[in-house]
Amino acid sequence: MQFPFALAIIEDQATIRETLHEYLCAQPEFRCVLVAGSIEAFLELLPTAAVPPQLILSDIGLPGLTGTQGLPFILTRLPQAQVLMLSVYADAGRVFEALRAGAVGYLLKNTPLAQLKEHLLHAAAGGSPMSPGVAHYVVQAFAQMPATAPLNSGIALADLLPAEPLTNREREIVRGIEGGLSYKLIADRYCISIETVRNHIRAVYRKLQVNSKAELMAHALKRQRR
């Protein structure tokens, strides 16, 4: 993620929307790429955005699809987006629904603009900003939760090993893999036998220390994210 963060705002009340827009876009950290009055409008305008938004600030009480109802649609289109919900309500039900639907944070509308900015930056940094009372609900709910299995993810492997360089042919074939092609299609594309593809892949796996197509692509994904 790099400066300025591509930001989208979804809010139906024109005055609030304008206030948010004006304030946030005046900040050097943000770039407003999309401002909409409803989830439907947002999804419709999405293809026209110059840059896909990384940060989305969405009201919950929207006409049509509510912010929470719209979240799955947004996340399907922008899986990497951090969505912050904005609401006048601080009730546990709404908070839980929103977080379960995939929001990373939940802010109240009485949040001062300066703090809102801080929260947005916080979210961009991988945090989960919540207004005071809201965080409390979440922690409370936690205390009552049954013991769960740890669901970890942050795997940071030492891929800084001496990288054995791929040959040109190998890189071509890796591009094919990353394009989602099967061995057969790669073989066709380069007019070679599928056995040859296999052998190149084999060499690539050894050099990159992976042992499946999925790992190879996960590699590419990780590289891309910085």
Add this chain to the structure above:
Amino acid sequence: MQFPFALAIIEDQATIRETLHEYLCAQPEFRCVLVAGSIEAFLELLPTAAVPPQLILSDIGLPGLTGTQGLPFILTRLPQAQVLMLSVYADAGRVFEALRAGAVGYLLKNTPLAQLKEHLLHAAAGGSPMSPGVAHYVVQAFAQMPATAPLNSGIALADLLPAEPLTNREREIVRGIEGGLSYKLIADRYCISIETVRNHIRAVYRKLQVNSKAELMAHALKRQRR
């Protein structure tokens, strides 16, 4: 609650303990009523405190009882206290344990003193301060909680929108795939059978109109390129 807040500090490392003590007690908002190097010492000294502490800042990595293990004892004696855990570790397991044991917040030891003070005030006000990454774990766990709301019950809007939204579970599993995991590993991570993983993947393929892991990942790669 009124000023100044009665504060207790539990930390075994003398230098850190003194730093916290000196800084926080120099603040007009706090009054240090108890400083201890272990849970045991804290409980022993508790009767001697002039005022029962309302706010407790406790290390997790303590000799003897750990901070988390000691929490139930503390809360039995001081049911109204707000306990903030302090730790060098940001792993999900420790965070969950501490919150389930009744901590109201979880801070990392690299938190600047000024922020620490803010967090303490925040906790006193009924909030649940958490360091950035930590809050994220909690929200993640929420999104992955058992029994998810449908949230998108057969909305007729579906044919207007290009993308049929993925459910939370489906997105989780897609994250697994994009992380390079095999079905087996995904099944293990979420404690479900490999057949169930297959079924979710099947639904994802239908919704995203792909028909192989490679295409799915190629999709992710394309989205990521901007």
Add this chain to the structure above:
DNA sequence: TGAAAAACAACATGTTTATGCCATACCCCC
């Protein structure tokens, strides 16, 4: 209360991958 959606699970069948081990051919270069 009953239909719908979501998560979970099993079994079957065919395809694609991963990886072993092997061989030929070209090129460069010491």
Add this chain to the structure above:
DNA sequence: GGGGGTATGGCATAAACATGTTGTTTTTCA
């Protein structure tokens, strides 16, 4: 002229994946 690296091709086997069908259970909602 032989040794290393690269590209090509083949065969065999085991594992992983894709896909069809069919269930149960729980939660949600009209």
